[in-house]
Amino acid sequence: MVTASRPAHPLAPGWLTVPDDANDFAPGVWPASITRADSGQIEIGGMRASELAEQFGTPVMLLDEDDVKGRAARTQRAFASAVARHDGSCRVYYAGKAFLSSHVARWMLDAGLNIDVCSRGELETALAAGVAADRIGFHGNNKSVAELERAIGVGVGTIIVDSAIELERIGAIAERIGASQNVLVRVRSGVHADTHEFLATSHEDQKFGFSLAEAEAVVARIRELRSVRFLGLHCHIGSQIFGINGFRESASRVVELHERLLEGGPVPLMNLGGGFGIAYTRADTPAEIEDLADGIVDAVADECAARGIELPTLAFEPGRSIIGPAGITLYEIGTTKAVTVDTDGGSAERLYVSVDGGMSDNVRPALYGAQYSARLASRTSDADPALVRIVGMHCESGDVVVDHEYLPGDVTPGDLVAVASTGAYSAAMASNYNHVPRPAVVAVRDGRARVILRGETVDDLLARDAGLGYTEGEE
Ligand SMILES: *Cc1c(COP(=O)(O)O)cnc(C)c1O
16 A cells, blocks of 8 residues: 555545655556556557547547457456356346447447447437347337337347336337337336445335336236237346445345246346446445456355246346446646635635536536546646646536546646546536537547547537528528
8 A cells, every 4th residue: 555645635535645646547547558658648549648639629538449348348258257157148238328339339249248228319329330139128217109119110139118108008019010029127126226335125216117016017917918028127226336235135136026927937037237336536446347247146146046946147237337447538728726715724725627628528527426537648747746626617616527636736728637437428428518519539549549429519509500591481
């Protein structure tokens, strides 16, 4: 353990220690290919930060392509070998909502994964990318009739049923077009997990799925429907989870219901969702994916063995853990400002550092109070570390990019700054708030960069404005 050589700043949270070197990369937080070039610049995928900024502008989201592919392959291997120890089989779905484009969909297929979608847009992206329909899982608590018609029409592999109303719609559509639609029934196990904690209740107050008590009747109804085939139960207990105890508790509840359902017919599959946590800061210590896979699979296998039932095919749906750590966002600093803040014993200064993006390209800090890590990207510096709050350019005081970080104290306008682990749920959640165009997403690999999602321009925004460019006689 390295001990902090400098006293912590009075406004710093307890988990953030003063780094010995405010240019270093916290282990596990940054993409696999990140290094410092001799010039001090950050290099990712063999490309220097300044050349990327010049070529694509800032902000820009960069994906370390080999890291994404490597994480996908490693996840697939981890679950395959975990189930092989019990002579079982598995299917891994990439949760497309974390970030989906045609390139990413194909990287996942190449690594042996399937794809989960939860809207018409995600479904069409996967199909257009060439994902075979039977490798797609379709989620959502309010899929429209048009979405269901499209999904059943193209033959998606599984639809995860979320309500009784939806089930009847699926039954009617499948019947009408002569399809046989595989479905899973989403249940709330009463376990909800978030990072280190999990909460176990018998009734969970949230919108997704059926309670364990309701699910039996739903499955009985599916078994009456000629055009719908029941595959098994689905349960997703939350996101950014570090431990396996929540998964274990949930799995034991789901297996109990699974056993009861076997009395009425086959139940070949069980889907335990995703939610594996990643390191956003050096205070986060997620488990290795192999340990998680082994732990969760062993828990289900032991529970099945104890009940004397066969281990079903197990399915998993990780999103964040595959793409999150492989992405960084590059911003340019525009202004800095020292703000004096009252503390218990007096006052302290916090250095606000404003960048050219913010909650429109990463809403997680504003939405969840999410923490991130940052480093100067265009140079290194020996200046003493200063506690900074990196903020965006939007008209909201909650427009925070990195809440608490130490950067070299000489941080100044024109510096590039990189924010780590932005690969998941940042570009995917981007908005045009304040009429800010959404940034490009660029894949970097072996010294080459290619745009995988074009950045928007102001013209793109103006093109939607029906009051502009009208032709005479239209009004
Ligand atoms: C969001 C979600 C996932 C993926 O969660 P991650 O935290 O990105 O792994 C998987 N399954 C379902 C049903 C989800 O809603």
